Amino acid sequence: MTVVLSHQAKLAIDAWLTKYPEDQRQSAVLFALKVVQEENGGWLTEDLMDMVAAYLKMPRIAVYEVATFYNMFELEPVGKHKICICTNISCMLKGSDEIVAHFKTKLGIDFGQTTEDGHFTLKEVECLAACGGAPAVQIGRTYYENLTPEKIDAILAELEGVK
Amino acid sequence: MADEVCFRTLHLASPWSLSAYESVGGYQVWRKLLKEKIKPEAIIDELKLSALRGRGGAGFPTGLKWSFMPRNAKGQKYIVCNSDEGEPGTFKDRDILRFNPHQLIEGMAIAGYVMGATVGFNYIRGEFFEPFERVEQALQEARTLGLIGKNILGTQVDFELHNVLGAGAYICGEETALMDSIEGKKGLPRFKPPFPANYGVYGRPTNINNTETFASVPVILQHGGKWFLELGKPNNGGCKIFSISGHVEKPGNYEVGLGIRFSELLSMAGGVQKGRRLKAVIPGGSSAPVLPAEIMMNLTMDYDALSKAGSMLGSGAVIVLDETTCMVKMLARIAHFYFEESCGQCSPCREGTGWMSRLLHRMEKGESKMGDIELLNSVADGIMGRTICALGDAAAMPVQSFLKHFKNEFEYHVTHKRCLIKDL
Numbered sequence: 001m002t003v004v005l006s007h008q009a010k011l012a013i014d015a016w017l018t019k020y021p022e023d024q025r026q027s028a029v030l031f032a033l034k035v036v037q038e039e040n041g042g043w044l045t046e047d048l049m050d051m052v053a054a055y056l057k058m059p060r061i062a063v064y065e066v067a068t069f070y071n072m073f074e075l076e077p078v079g080k081h082k083i084c085i086c087t088n089i090s091c092m093l094k095g096s097d098e099i100v101a102h103f104k105t106k107l108g109i110d111f112g113q114t115t116e117d118g119h120f121t122l123k124e125v126e127c128l129a130a131c132g133g134a135p136a137v138q139i140g141r142t143y144y145e146n147l148t149p150e151k152i153d154a155i156l157a158e159l160e161g162v163k
Numbered sequence: 164m165a166d167e168v169c170f171r172t173l174h175l176a177s178p179w180s181l182s183a184y185e186s187v188g189g190y191q192v193w194r195k196l197l198k199e200k201i202k203p204e205a206i207i208d209e210l211k212l213s214a215l216r217g218r219g220g221a222g223f224p225t226g227l228k229w230s231f232m233p234r235n236a237k238g239q240k241y242i243v244c245n246s247d248e249g250e251p252g253t254f255k256d257r258d259i260l261r262f263n264p265h266q267l268i269e270g271m272a273i274a275g276y277v278m279g280a281t282v283g284f285n286y287i288r289g290e291f292f293e294p295f296e297r298v299e300q301a302l303q304e305a306r307t308l309g310l311i312g313k314n315i316l317g318t319q320v321d322f323e324l325h326n327v328l329g330a331g332a333y334i335c336g337e338e339t340a341l342m343d344s345i346e347g348k349k350g351l352p353r354f355k356p357p358f359p360a361n362y363g364v365y366g367r368p369t370n371i372n373n374t375e376t377f378a379s380v381p382v383i384l385q386h387g388g389k390w391f392l393e394l395g396k397p398n399n400g401g402c403k404i405f406s407i408s409g410h411v412e413k414p415g416n417y418e419v420g421l422g423i424r425f426s427e428l429l430s431m432a433g434g435v436q437k438g439r440r441l442k443a444v445i446p447g448g449s450s451a452p453v454l455p456a457e458i459m460m461n462l463t464m465d466y467d468a469l470s471k472a473g474s475m476l477g478s479g480a481v482i483v484l485d486e487t488t489c490m491v492k493m494l495a496r497i498a499h500f501y502f503e504e505s506c507g508q509c510s511p512c513r514e515g516t517g518w519m520s521r522l523l524h525r526m527e528k529g530e531s532k533m534g535d536i537e538l539l540n541s542v543a544d545g546i547m548g549r550t551i552c553a554l555g556d557a558a559a560m561p562v563q564s565f566l567k568h569f570k571n572e573f574e575y576h577v578t579h580k581r582c583l584i585k586d587l
């Protein structure tokens with residue numbers, strides 16, 4: 001199966017490329033990977049990375065290096081909602097242990113796992129720069145702060161009708 | 164004396180809007196500089212007088228840094244803003260981006276003018292989708308007004324600004340790793356020298372400052388360096404945003420004059436939570452050495468006082484720990500962070516951070532062997548000062564300081580295989 005960069009993705013990457021000097025196409029790689037990752041349901045395949053490499057005229061290995069270095073990139077399938085839980089110090093002081101436990105029991109999965117219905121993935125992350133609203137998590141593009149087990153239940157219900 | 168600099172629009176409706184910013188005098192400085200063709204040297208002098216020091220962590224004097232840029236050198240030069248905000252405990256740049264983006268834009272434009280750079284990059288951490296949208300919108304408004312772009316207000320001055328995004332890596336907050344990241348590479352800190360002022364983004368002369376640093380500049384130039392200096396204290400000019408988190412009643416950002424007493428800052432944040440006793444404070448982000456309550460309660464919050472007390476002001480992230488905190492668990496989590504985020508270039512950091520993390524994890528669980536504390540200390544000493552960038556020191560300093568001030572808790576974990584705090 002050959003995959004090609006979607007028209008939408010090309011448009012977005014081309015617009016982003018105008019930020020950099022013409023001979024520095026590689027600069028757009030983080031953005032390009034984000035675009036194709038999002039189009040692909042939240043994770044990167046080797047084919048996608050190769051396409052980005054070709055489009056930005058950079059060695060494939062240089063794209064793999066970037067994709068494995070930055071932790072917002074996923075190299076395995078993830079659920080529709082990636083729940084990134086901060087367990088760093090300010091969140092820990094405000095009870096992130098309890099938040100983690102609640103998510104785990106509620107969804108029946110551990111960090112790095114996805115629910116069977118493919119809806120949720122749990123991921124442990126470092127400080128989100130939301131420590132004033134600790135404990136904090138990021139789901140998709142949104143930050144949720146001052147979390148409690150009750151708030152988590154409401155969030156999950158809203159996202160996917162989980163009871 | 165609060166919210167006077169970076170948060171000066173915060174009391175207004177839609178504080179991020181152009182109209183809110185203009186109502187406090189926004190873009191007036193930028194217009195004036197352009198119109199009157201004010202000499203860059205005069206601006207640098209004003210910044211030196213203000214005693215503005217870098218808000219990103221190292222506290223380097225900003226006026227001096229700006230004077231290092233070869234403004235008349237031929238070819239492209241760059242201004243870079245460090246909005247990577249990754250130091251645990253720090254959450255102030257996110258609020259500047261969300262609530263006062265125009266002031267950052269004005270500050271960066273002024274920097275471009277002073278240092279002869281026609282292009283700027285604002286590197287925003289990848290998780291900040293919403294703040295990114297805010298700054299993008301503000302930038303669009305500034306372009307529409309002709310305040311950013313080519314031939315600004317017909318003066319033939321150019322300054323193009325671009326918001327770019329990271330993708331999740333603490334190390335990209337280190338200035339040279341950040342530059343590699345802009346170039347589309349892994350963020351690996353570079354050897355210095357050469358310094359960014361000579362060899363920065365794409366190998367071109369580059370000035371890099373933190374978000375709060377740039378956002379302070381328009382206000383300094385509007386009210387004068389002396390005014391700013393007097394908001395703080397000598398050598399520690401101005402207001403600083405303190406991000407207060409942990410065991411306080413009202414966590415949040417507080418923009419107050421440098422030199423404020425810690426006790427006063429603590430009361431602003433509602434005091435220690437649940438009426439408990441203060442145990443210790445990490446006064447400048449997770450890298451800053453921890454200080455016990457007795458020392459903190461007698462300190463003022465400024466670069467010089469904290470460094471004299473053996474810690475640092477860092478990014479201004481004040482993490483408050485109450486009497487129920489287990490220091491072994493705390494340190495184990497900090498060590499885990501540096502292990503996760505080490506880029507792996509330098510062996511002392513790559514190996515040492517993992518070693519410290521494993522030792523501390525074991526200690527927390529009560530599985531330590533005799534001698535582990537000494538070993539831990541020696542690993543930290545072995546990292547300190549032996550790495551390309553300061554991440555190594557940032558990992559070592561917490562270990563050294565926790566062991567210095569709270570050794571008894573670590574010993575208890577080793578000898579009793581239990582937690583002292585839980586046993587109390």
Ligand SMILES: Cc1cc2nc3c(=O)[nH]c(=O)nc-3n(C[C@H](O)[C@H](O)[C@H](O)COP(=O)(O)O)c2cc1C
Pocket residue numbers: 216217218219220221222223245246247248249250333334335336337338339371372373374376377552553554557
């Ligand atoms: C590991 C590491 C992480 C850093 N993270 C940040 C950061 O997130 N934001 C920041 O402004 N500075 C950070 N710094 C400091 C920058 O290297 C640099 O000193 C700063 O951006 C300079 O700006 P300033 O002079 O305005 O403070 C970090 C440094 C190190 C060693």
Ligand code: FES
Pocket residue numbers: 086087088089090091092126127128129130131134136251252253
């Ligand atoms: S420690 Fe969790 S957001 Fe900063």
